Amino acid sequence: MDSFMRDGLRFDVRDTPVAGAPGTAPAAVLLHGFPQDASAYDAVAPRLAAVGVRTLVPDQRGYSPGARPRGRRAYVVTELVADVLALLDAAGLERAHVVGHDWGGSVAWAFAARHPGRTASVTVLSTPHPAAMAAALRRGDQARRSSYMLWFQVPRLPELTMLRRDAAGLRRSLRRAGLEDGAADRYADRLLEPGALTSALAWYRAIPFSRGSGGGRIRVPTTYVTGRRDPFFSRDAVAATPRYVAAPFTHVELDADHWLPEHRPDDVAAAVLAHVR
Numbered sequence: 001m002d003s004f005m006r007d008g009l010r011f012d013v014r015d016t017p018v019a020g021a022p023g024t025a026p027a028a029v030l031l032h033g034f035p036q037d038a039s040a041y042d043a044v045a046p047r048l049a050a051v052g053v054r055t056l057v058p059d060q061r062g063y064s065p066g067a068r069p070r071g072r073r074a075y076v077v078t079e080l081v082a083d084v085l086a087l088l089d090a091a092g093l094e095r096a097h098v099v100g101h102d103w104g105g106s107v108a109w110a111f112a113a114r115h116p117g118r119t120a121s122v123t124v125l126s127t128p129h130p131a132a133m134a135a136a137l138r139r140g141d142q143a144r145r146s147s148y149m150l151w152f153q154v155p156r157l158p159e160l161t162m163l164r165r166d167a168a169g170l171r172r173s174l175r176r177a178g179l180e181d182g183a184a185d186r187y188a189d190r191l192l193e194p195g196a197l198t199s200a201l202a203w204y205r206a207i208p209f210s211r212g213s214g215g216g217r218i219r220v221p222t223t224y225v226t227g228r229r230d231p232f233f234s235r236d237a238v239a240a241t242p243r244y245v246a247a248p249f250t251h252v253e254l255d256a257d258h259w260l261p262e263h264r265p266d267d268v269a270a271a272v273l274a275h276v277r
Contacts, residue, residue, distance in 0.1 A: 001056075003066075004090035006083055010066030013087065014038050014057040016049045026120070026276050027054040027093050029084060032261070033102020033127075034200055035170070035187045037063050040101065043265035053276055056096070058087055060104070062199030063190065072205040080107045080203075081114055088118055097275055099268070101125035101261050102232075103203055113216030121221040121275035125260040125268060126230055128237035129244040131215040136237035145232055152204040159197050167192055177231070178257040218245040223271045227256035227264075250274070 001015040018025045028048055032040040038057040045055040061067050061075060061083055069075075084107060088096055097120045100108030105127025112122040128136065136142035152158050162170040167188040174184035191197040222245045226238050242249050252271055256264050 001091060003064075004058075004087055006067075006086035009061070009069065010064065011061070011083065011087070012038070012059040012064045012066070014041075014045065014055070015091070016045050016055040016057075018049055018052050018054050025052055025054045026097065027056060027091070028097040028099055028272055028276075029087060030055055030057045030261075031060065031084070031098070031100035031104030031107050032057075032063075033100075033104045034203065035174070035191055035197075036102070036261075037187065037190050039186060040261045041265075044261050044268050047265060047269035048272060051273065053097075053273070056087060056091055058083070060107075062202060063196070065193060065196075068195050068199040072202045073209055075199075075202040075206040077106070077110050077206075077210040081111045084111050085115060085118065094118065095120045097121045097123065097272055099123045099125070099272055100127070102127055102258070106130060109218065110216075112218050112220050112222070116219050119220045121223070121272075122218065123223045123225065123268075123271050123275065125225045126227065126233060126258055128233055129215070129218070129241040131244050132237050132240035133233075134215065135240055136234050140234050140236045142234040142237050145234055149204050149207070152201050158201060163192060163197060170197075178259055179262070183259075183262055215244070219247050221248045221275055223250045223252060223274065225252045225254065225260060225264075225268065225271050227254050227258060227260060229256060230258045232258055 003010050003012050030041045038059050041057050048055050095118050098108045098111055105124040108122050108124050109129055112119045171184050171188045224241055254264055254267055261268055
């Protein structure tokens with residue numbers, strides 16, 4: 001399967017099947033964040049497939065060229081969760097291990113809370129539980145760490161600033177955040193496509209319409225993987241996350257930065273496989 005449809009939108013997906021009858025192997029859905037795409041998991045998916053786990057890695061809403069609806073309300077959390085549900089249905093999967101990084105982590109938390117029967121486990125990379133994040137924004141330094149989100153709310157100006165001169169500003173900011181040149185260029189080139197950056201930023205611009213839609217208690221086995229050097233999430237938000245999980249919970253803290261799928265694929269794969277086994 002290289003794509004699936006939902007409500008007239010076509011989503012690109014990287015499907016790495018394994019030996020055996022379709023539907024019998026355990027499956028993992030890997031969800032990227034901003035400003036990544038499915039290639040963020042290029043080093044993780046083969047590690048899972050090598051031990052018998054089918055991986056499905058979509059270019060999510062706004063990132064797939066055929067799934068860039070207009071308007072920020074099209075990017076509320078409930079729509080993002082429904083996209084993952086449609087992926088499972090299209091792949092013929094009753095349940096999957098759901099993995100998410102950055103914004104993909106927010107979708108993973110929300111999907112697990114809303115659809116525990118379709119979630120074999122959830123492994124979240126970097127992103128605190130939404131309720132822990134909301135609480136942390138009211139104290140400590142999380143508000144400072146998240147200040148870029150306010151700038152993203154401004155119409156058109158972020159796009160103009162980041163994309164001028166062949167996205168030089170975006171490439172520079174990604175390198176400062178710790179990405180290597182190849183990854184920074186790959187993600188920036190994708191966002192130079194017509195409407196791509198506006199659609200990606202719509203995830204942030206939809207936050208006012210998504211409040212309360214992703215903060216439910218988690219009742220499936222959960223692993224939370226964080227990097228001690230992640231500049232985007234405070235220790236308060238990370239520490240509060242277990243309060244919102246009413247199921248077996250493991251916190252794996254790495255001496256790492258924000259980009260865990262790209263920089264720590266062995267650790268990410270190990271966290272998922274601990275649930276599969």
